Amino acid sequence: MAARAEYDVAIVGASLSGCTAAILLGRAGARVALIEKRPDPKAYKRICSHFIQASAVPTIERLGLYEPILAAGGLRSRFHSHTPWGWIEPTETREAFCLNLRRSLLDPMLREAAAAQPNVELMLGQSAERLVREGDAVTGVGFRDREGEEREIGARLVVGADGRDSLVAELAQVKQKTLPHNRLAYGGYFEGPKPRFWPDGAVWLLDPDMAAAFPTDGGQVFYIAMTHKDRAPEFKADPERALVEHVAGVPEPPPIRESRCVAPVIGKIDMPNRIRGPIAPGLALIGDAALATDPIFGVGCGFAFQSGEWLADSVSPALRGVESLDNCLRRYRKRHRRALGMHARLIHDYATGRRFDPFEQAIMSTAVRDPQAAALFEAMGTRRTTPPRLLLPIAGRIAVTSARRLARA
Numbered sequence: 497m498a499a500r501a502e503y504d505v506a507i508v509g510a511s512l513s514g515c516t517a518a519i520l521l522g523r524a525g526a527r528v529a530l531i532e533k534r535p536d537p538k539a540y541k542r543i544c545s546h547f548i549q550a551s552a553v554p555t556i557e558r559l560g561l562y563e564p565i566l567a568a569g570g571l572r573s574r575f576h577s578h579t580p581w582g583w584i585e586p587t588e589t590r591e592a593f594c595l596n597l598r599r600s601l602l603d604p605m606l607r608e609a610a611a612a613q614p615n616v617e618l619m620l621g622q623s624a625e626r627l628v629r630e631g632d633a634v635t636g637v638g639f640r641d642r643e644g645e646e647r648e649i650g651a652r653l654v655v656g657a658d659g660r661d662s663l664v665a666e667l668a669q670v671k672q673k674t675l676p677h678n679r680l681a682y683g684g685y686f687e688g689p690k691p692r693f694w695p696d697g698a699v700w701l702l703d704p705d706m707a708a709a710f711p712t713d714g715g716q717v718f719y720i721a722m723t724h725k726d727r728a729p730e731f732k733a734d735p736e737r738a739l740v741e742h743v744a745g746v747p748e749p750p751p752i753r754e755s756r757c758v759a760p761v762i763g764k765i766d767m768p769n770r771i772r773g774p775i776a777p778g779l780a781l782i783g784d785a786a787l788a789t790d791p792i793f794g795v796g797c798g799f800a801f802q803s804g805e806w807l808a809d810s811v812s813p814a815l816r817g818v819e820s821l822d823n824c825l826r827r828y829r830k831r832h833r834r835a836l837g838m839h840a841r842l843i844h845d846y847a848t849g850r851r852f853d854p855f856e857q858a859i860m861s862t863a864v865r866d867p868q869a870a871a872l873f874e875a876m877g878t879r880r881t882t883p884p885r886l887l888l889p890i891a892g893r894i895a896v897t898s899a900r901r902l903a904r905a
């Protein structure tokens with residue numbers, strides 16, 4: 497029989513979403529077990545361009561990590577978008593600034609903050625293998641410790657923060673939708689001349705391919721190419737060469753040819769979009785475990801921070817014993833769906849590799865000329881608002897700029 501310990505919450509996965517939820521739940525007074533399969537406290541996610549959208553900055557501030565990220569060399573960064581109609585420029589709005597810090601620094605920083613939280617026990621090198629159930633409800637996690645011994649944790653709430661291939665979601669048999677994703681992503685760190693917009697990032701929307709330059713700490717730039725999967729043989733054969741040629745071939749290219757690649761270019765070819773019902777009795781999913789999208793729009797880190805925060809805030813009343821856990825979990829699901837549901841639909845639709853539709857073309861061609869439309873485009877891109885809230889204002893800007901153009905003709 498496996499040794500068993502009792503906690504309020506057991507979180508599987510100590511990356512961005514898991515550590516966020518652990519810190520905030522610990523602060524709210526819950527006893528948290530944070531279970532991570534990798535034994536090294538400095539482990540980090542290797543394939544990620546770590547451009548953290550502005551929508552997540554308030555969460556990072558609340559975690560007390562905003563200043564430490566800047567002190568570690570992280571950059572406050574906006575993005576300039578090159579479209580077939582020209583550049584869409586960012587605004588000066590304080591809320592529009594995103595953050596960028598390499599995951600090799602960000603992940604250990606977050607894990608250290610979680611481990612320092614008095615109510616949180618970080619358990620490294622422990623791989624979750626099964627869920628414990630009573631009737632329909634999940635009541636614990638079974639895992640194997642570093643010595644290979646089977647152990648068990650009982651918890652009022654089990655949280656899957658274990659990424660896009662979530663074993664917790666699979667074991668809980670939550671509803672899952674998998675949607676096609678037809679783009680590959682290859683990226684790498686370069687040192688050399690600073691790109692034109694430094695410290696801002698630049699994204700080339702090549703319809704339907706994409707390239708980006710994300711300045712980051714240490715004076716480095718993460719260049720990334722996202723193209724249709726039919727170019728996989730070229731990228732597999734010589735990743736660095738394919739990346740450099742793709743990025744150097746964009747209009748008004750950044751200085752990748754004059755730069756030196758400082759770490760092997762790595763990539764991922766199969767990244768199906770996954771959306772999962774984020775709750776079940778006694779269980780919640782956060783981060784990529786709840787929603788894993790095409791990385792082309794750089795939203796996963798931000799959504800991981802935010803969903804960790806939404807879960808912690810939603811379930812705290814249940815853990816204090818003032819509301820039922822089922823109610824609190826439904827509140828989390830509602831918040832997750834409201835905030836991310838339409839973003840996910842649009843991203844998943846574009847992930848098929850299709851070209852821009854007429855409405856997207858109208859938005860971008862208007863935003864190139866009209867600063868108010870550009871501000872709306874930025875609010876959407878930085879995920880500070882939801883698509884339905886933008887629909888009317890952006891349609892208004894399209895109408896105004898079209899009318900002005902006609903009047904001039």
Ligand SMILES: Cc1cc2nc3c(=O)[nH]c(=O)nc-3n(C[C@H](O)[C@H](O)[C@H](O)COP(=O)(O)OP(=O)(O)OC[C@H]3O[C@@H](n4cnc5c(N)ncnc54)[C@H](O)[C@@H]3O)c2cc1C
Pocket residue numbers: 508509510511512513514531532533534541543544545546547548549622623624625657658659660663681682764767782783784785791793794795796797798799800
């Ligand atoms: C090519 C690429 C580029 C990207 N670029 C960006 C970008 O610029 N901006 C952005 O916002 N997002 C980007 N993303 C997405 C981002 O990397 C993810 O959305 C984010 O890391 C999700 O965080 P998470 O905490 O949910 O999961 P993860 O970071 O995937 O962490 C899951 C954790 O769970 C642990 N784990 C897994 N299974 C178990 C188990 N059985 N037991 C215990 N522990 C377990 C893992 O070891 C890991 O620590 C990119 C992704 C890719 C692929």
